[in-house]
Amino acid sequence: MLDDARVLEVSAPETMLAGRMLADLGADVVVIEPPAGSPGRRLAPFLGDIPGIERSLTWQALNYNKRGVTIELSSVDGKALMRDLATRFDVVIEAAGGVGRSPLDSIEFSPRTIRCTVAPFVRTGPKREYAATDFTVMAASGAPAMTGDLDRPPLFFPVPQAMMEAGADAAIATLAGLIARDRDGVGQRAGVSARIAAMMSAFGLALVPGSGNADSKRTQGAMVVAGVQVPSVYECADGFALITIGFGPVFGQMTQRLAKWAAEEGRMDRRIAETSWSSFVSDLMAGKASPQDLQVLVDGLKSLARSKSKAEIAEASRRLGLLAAPVMNMKDVADYEQYRERGLFARVSLNAGREIDAPVRFAQFSNYSIEIKRPAPKLSEHSAEIFEAELGLSKAEIQALFVAGAI
């Protein structure tokens, strides 16, 4: 779909998903790394738990479908290469700190170029000079403060997330610039703050005080309703299952069906299944329902979950329409017949002849298909090819650039 779009991605953790999404959607994406390799190549985990410039699995996962060159952007020769290369491309994506902190700032790009810059915080704002890493940007998003149990410290994702959130929004910002250019031929700067991108996963947390409400507390491990601890995740026969007890007109119906199932399985008094869960909260306030009923429901669900496998709970959730799902680990994800048969996966090669099935098709289209066109580039894999084809450099000139340390 983007087969006429050409993208230069100055590689950083925050640009990787952006470039890959555009490449997946058909763009010709060339990733630019310093001669020592992109910082993304030093992100864990590593193939066979052995580190190496060609062994980062994070790099592999976020750079397939791209070609790769090396350019030392701090050198005069490197800057000149970058400037010339940019005239042949539509888009430049980079990550940088505050204004004036990018090695590209001294390059004059064509007015047609769409230049997207990802920064940790707003590039003109009071935190523009903040030292930041993925971890501290996530702390600033608001989500970790709400994640986990209140009696213990906040929890973070085990996989860096700010780079994912920012990368995805950078893809969108770039495409917005491209569509504007489709109309009038003129490019522009697009800016993404990784912190604001990551706030998407904090939902409306920032809006709570401004709407006259008390600050939210971390209660996710077990919500307390009328003094009863209501868990979100239950131990089941072969792992864990998410089971949500909801109230109100829509979600209460699902609780009704859940309670009925537990009663039918002999895990709970039938009377609890007949309690009106849609109106439970208002009944509680009116003194027409007892917190004890909720406790019996929770205990019944604990007993029910322990007697069922993840697959059985998934099946019941589909059949009965419940707010319940298996808590899948990555093996479950890899094996799940729904993902397999639907065509989520495609074969991708890693390093040293290793191949895996990767979940590449984030969207399925009536008249387009996301495919693996090439694995993630090895360091400088396409330098000679691209400098020759795009810039008409001779073999001797390319060697000269290498000897001078510019590539």
Add this chain to the structure above:
Amino acid sequence: MAAPLEGVHVLDLSWVMVGPASARYLADMGADVIKVESSKRLDPVRTLGPFKDGKFGPERSVSYHNLNAGKRCIAIDIRRPEGREIVLRLTDWADVVLESFTPGVLETLHLGYADLRNRNDRIIMASTSLLGQTGPYAKGTSGVGTMGAAMSGATYQIGWPDREPTGPWGPWTDAVTPRFIVASILAALHRRSRTGEGCYLDVAQAEAGIQFMMPAYYEYAANGTIPERRGIAGSPIQAPQGVYPCRGEDRWIAIDGSHPAHWDALRGLIGGELREAKFDTIIGRLRNRAALDETIVSWTHEQEVGAIEHRLQAAGVPSHVVSRGGDLARDADLLEAGHLHKINDPVFGDADIEGPRFSLSRTGLHPTRRGPRIGEHTTEVLAAVLGMSQAEIAQLDNSGVLV
């Protein structure tokens, strides 16, 4: 200068979060978005908080405004033939249609992609659901973002090893999925501007979540290791990196001093026991991590969290308050960027909602406005977009279609 999607028409048949948040991106980019709702089938997000001043009410959900800012809203019963006809006529007008019904439902209403394409072969239609439209478990399966998180491998990996997993906060895949929908729609719009081709696209929310977990998936697929929940924040091979308690209840500072230059800066600032030789090298810091963290805690725990952030940043150490809602609402970075916008709603008055998630230097984006009330623009849309007369509209109203 016109925002990128100025003049692009979007028909938003979706509800709750994923579809509405996707359409909000498009509205921010200047698209004219018409949301179809019904008071007989309220968008459930109207029952989710925060509510203005904590008072429940379908027109008081601030989350609703945040997800539907800048859209128009018509209230119709699409199960009635006249309501269905309105959707079809809006399809003639639309460039993009978004929907998030349980897979199979729109087809039974004869409003599936085949029906809409018959009306408008340039239409770009996006469907989103928990597991997608195809595959053995697709049809009839509905779900929410907590289920998406559970089925994407995220929930399993977030929690304390001695307790059940807690999972990410909130309906996590509802935040992730819109990005893949919006990028796909924009790519389809770009192609259409060259070829005239429309497109149908289908995004499964659980699958979208896997995208943000790709490194963990690769760890299993390539190394055969199932990533487990670790609890404690911070990488097991980077130190110091973690959250440290500060003065007050549930106040934490996130510090990442794992890069050598950042470590030097942190050591210079805190001094004392951090200067011990056992912390000189990364291997030393990892082997003595408990002592390292204890020393940092002894420095942080009596200090105010915001003051610590300033001291650490002045020394060049990556750090930030583990922000709570109140911190975000007062955050200088967000206020300066104008990310939090005051809206004025005729029903409840003032509240903050978020602005767009990115900026464009030349064309800009659409100014942030409040979300619509249920059916606020029904008459306006039927008259101005569909060219209906007041008599026709009154007839529809009398026959109970406009509810």
